[in-house]
Amino acid sequence: MARPRAFDMETVLNRATEMFWTRGYHATSMDELLKHMKLSRASFYTNFTNKETLYQMVLERYRNTQSGVIERVISLGLSPLETIKRILTVGLQADAEGATNRGCFMVNSTSEMETLNEDVKEIIRCNQRDMEGLFEQLIRKAQEKGEINPSKNAAVLAAYIFSYFQGVKLSSMTHENVEVLQATLDVMMGALV
Amino acid sequence: MARPRAFDMETVLNRATEMFWTRGYHATSMDELLKHMKLSRASFYTNFTNKETLYQMVLERYRNTQSGVIERVISLGLSPLETIKRILTVGLQADAEGATNRGCFMVNSTSEMETLNEDVKEIIRCNQRDMEGLFEQLIRKAQEKGEINPSKNAAVLAAYIFSYFQGVKLSSMTHENVEVLQATLDVMMGALV
DNA sequence: GCTATTCTGGAATAATCGTTCCTTTATTTT
């Protein structure tokens, strides 16, 4: 009936992600975006509405990818405490590979949050709630199993883990020595037991 | 001889800081900036060269303020470990007061780093080096005093503290419960001993 | 072949960007 879409949606969304990830929303112009996505202006607007919608779409997609990675770690059937550590380990590796020093897309979005629309803010808040909720749940299980002292406040520990997690991801942008950063993970875990 | 400057430099720089702090560099337009600084276009350009230079000036100034606060904490003569804790405590309080949810100016700048000029990047890298250096020094002293296990790697602990520090400051942007965040500080300190 | 859809490429829009410049008024010191 009609000419099919020539570009691969996944490829194009990945390229858009790279762009927003490294340069943020406001510093990314449509010209740069189109050039990097290898898309004509017309194709872009018919397929993605506008810049704002694309950003939202791409951030949500990043979040889903991360969730998938976490789900897979959980399915490994490790102990609660080991699961926490593994999540952080792969989370750190994921952002390290690929382009250098771009940090974490979600972290960068958070610091740009005030200037983004309400839908994007909701994605970010939702991510924070979910991550802390997951950590809290894992901590409770670990406490039942005796891996973590049951007298400790699970919600506080969860907030602690999440804060640290965001922090290392930010540090990875400036830090030259990656081994040191990975070593901090063990230090962090030491505070849990 | 001549008409003296009417605006107060400190006041105006504080207003500029607020602006860049909450909205970042790229999302802050000159119109908004001038309106918020309560300065005419002409006065602005004769006094501050341009937007880029002002940002640089204001970030450097923020850093100096922070350094001053730290110096004052150090001069209290607390033990090395207590000094570390106090630095983090006041650092957390400093960003909490004033406008809400704006996080930390330096942290926000870091995530926007890739799109800023080399001079600004240098300020950020310098801040990281200095902060980690300070923490490392305090840790070594604490190890000599027996407050911290001497077998632990001081550089790794320093990177750990700094990562956590950046992380909580970021968390403060999304987190509704401030008490929980402050409680994470004790958890973090637990990993040092 | 016909129709429908998507492609590329570029023109054109209106708005906004940072910056420069000019004019007028105000306030200081000599």
Next chain:
DNA sequence: AAAATAAAGGAACGATTATTCCAGAATAGC
């Protein structure tokens, strides 16, 4: 009063912003 500087306000700059629109070529199924 004269000289010097700074203020405010606004016009104007060219560049760039996001977005819309149009023309023509390409490719699918009927």
